[in-house]
Amino acid sequence: MENKLKKVDLIFCKTCQDDIEVVRKALQRNPDEIINEIIDSGLKGRGGAGFPTGLKWKFARAQQSDIKYVVCNADEGEPGTFKDREILDVVLTTVLAGMAIFAYCIGAKEGYIYLRAEYNFMLNKLNATVEEFNKKLKDLGLSFEIQIRSGAGAYVCGEESALFESIEGKRGEPRNKPPFPTVVGLFGKPTVINNVETFVYTAMINHLGAARFKELGTQDSRGSKVFSISGDTPKAGIYELELGMTVEDFVKEFGDGDTKAVQVGGASGHCVPRKKFENTIIGFEGIPTGGSMMLFNSSRSMYNVLKDYLEFFTEESCGQCTPCRVGCQQLLKGIEAVKRGERPASYLEELKKLAQSMRIAAKCGLGQSVANPFISIVDNFKEEIIY
């Protein structure tokens, strides 16, 4: 059968080779026109949550404030995600161009890139490129300066408001929302925060036009996306693929012939078992993903996979709110107790209810999304959890 999966080469092919030229052209356009084109393209955020990028920009433009900020989220902490590092390494200037164009649209003077500490080895090179780019922006007459800030090993700092707290020199504890960052963001000012990859697409749409982008993908998931593929696959690595494929299409290309489950969206994403490959779409109409795709073959115990995820969340929970701080621990203890036979199999139903409550009661996306892997793995691999 024909494979519907389509590989794309937009991000890394350097279509915007001369990135400063892209910015120069953008400066001659009306900001509203630029933002409307992004809205028209249908681009949604590539960091996981998938908020329409153009709308976010529009909201930030509408805010009255002398000071506004543009922030690039390069915290990339979701287990199974490693594409942002590659994007920063290969096409950093396109990311910077995306940030600059946006700064022009809303009138921001300062931009930050928040880079996870694990990527500090890139810092010298990145800083040199940023410095050079800042100078070029100045020469263009755009008063916008970008600087890089390092994280210090905390997954939750990828959450936008926690990231602001961290740049401000505080514990990386997520804030209550609303107010949203476009209203009250970094240093209390209107801020747009986007994923590394999102900024590249905005620069590209600005350069190539929305039509080129819209040729790809589906109604709900326009364009292509960079995927980080790992686990039991002979082709682990980074691939840009058209959105809208089914997990079946994906497994045909990347599986090892014995794939029993695919975790779409990292530890906080959903587990798709073999019987659902055919009917599950990878995209905003199905399972949205920041790009992490992990394949598991039949030699893997899904109990171990779930336990690994829960250990991850238990450690990375900021501990600020009770549903998440206690919930993560109890889910972990719970499945261990069921495994040891200290609790009956029916206890898993109680644990699922706990996960559901966390979805509603937890303060930020970390605690809210623990239910995704928990329920999808427990429901589809109950026997492996119990025996």
Added chain:
Amino acid sequence: MTDVQAILEKVTTKYGKQRSALMPALQAIVKEKNYLSDEDIVAVAKTFDLSTAEVYGTATFYTFLDTVPRGKYVIRVCKTISCHMSGKDEIIEALQNTLKIKVGETTVDKKFSLLTANCMGWCHKGPVMLVNDDVYPELTPQKAIEIIQSYQQK
């Protein structure tokens, strides 16, 4: 060993003395001195006009801002799922045997600390470890030992 005042001076010249310079300050101290001592925390608090509790509270939130003494080279082996599947246990075992310490400990000569950490963004090339800022993907136990030996000679 570099004086903490000298480090703080450098950081405040570049980032100023407002609170947003706190992370760069703590990071710079850890980079030079491997961890934040009580005296360092007091010095930072004075510089930024914060309480020591505020500074300590911020530092302890972050895994990479150690507040207990660490060796000159901090080894962090990724223990998350992909690296788990590709053999991080063997790597940790090999390092424990070579360094004669357990995870969480520091060698007597204060040269190495062995720690584990969560996903480092190299899942397609696991197992992986960091030695301070340097990353070493696609490890085998043998490779890991050789890398550590090269640091031993430094």
